[in-house]
Amino acid sequence: MNISIDTRIPFPRSLVYATYRDKLIELVPYMPNVRYIKLESRRQEAGQIYCVNQWRGGGDIPVAARAVLSENMLTWREYTTWNESEFTVSWRIETQAFTEAVHCAGKNCFIEDGNTTLIENRGELTIDPKQIKGVPGFLTNQVALVVEDFLGKNIQPNLLQMSQGVRQYLEPQTKG
Numbered sequence: 001m002n003i004s005i006d007t008r009i010p011f012p013r014s015l016v017y018a019t020y021r022d023k024l025i026e027l028v029p030y031m032p033n034v035r036y037i038k039l040e041s042r043r044q045e046a047g048q049i050y051c052v053n054q055w056r057g058g059g060d061i062p063v064a065a066r067a068v069l070s071e072n073m074l075t076w077r078e079y080t081t082w083n084e085s086e087f088t089v090s091w092r093i094e095t096q097a098f099t100e101a102v103h104c105a106g107k108n109c110f111i112e113d114g115n116t117t118l119i120e121n122r123g124e125l126t127i128d129p130k131q132i133k134g135v136p137g138f139l140t141n142q143v144a145l146v147v148e149d150f151l152g153k154n155i156q157p158n159l160l161q162m163s164q165g166v167r168q169y170l171e172p173q174t175k176g
Contacts, residue, residue: 001152002122003106009163009170010115011167013110017084017087021049024053025038033057039053047084049080052078091108093105098132101133103128104125104155109122125155
């Protein structure tokens with residue numbers, strides 16, 4: 001499954017980029033599907049910033065998916081590499097459930113467009129049914145489809161919510 005979302009935020013690129021990178025925890029109140037974000041590590045090296053964040057999502061697991069999914073699907077670890085000279089962030093998500101089976105990674109580009117920032121979110125989500133542990137073999141393909149559907153329906157709306165949250169966060173900060 002390809003992830004491809006473009007959003008525009010009516011603020012300068014350097015401000016939008018720094019807000020995404022440095023104010024993530026402060027953005028949680030603007031993202032209704034996120035319960036918390038915890039910074040686990042942050043280091044700067046050779047012009048790049050490397051972060052590890054633990055996310056806890058909100059929302060309910062659909063009834064049909066509860067047999068194979070648990071609350072652990074709502075918790076994930078995000079690994080990011082911020083490249084300020086290119087205004088990009090490469091990211092990889094590690095789910096708490098089916099960790100070996102789920103691969104989700106991508107790159108976001110922050111593009112200056114006048115006094116507006118275009119954010120191109122690109123990524124890929126793949127589920128390897130052979131790596132799903134604890135499920136009978138004959139069910140792994142069905143479980144993979146349920147997991148992909150669940151994650152796919154949550155990732156893209158979360159990216160949109162985050163952009164809206166950045167806009168809402170910056171509006172009062174830049175007035176006056």
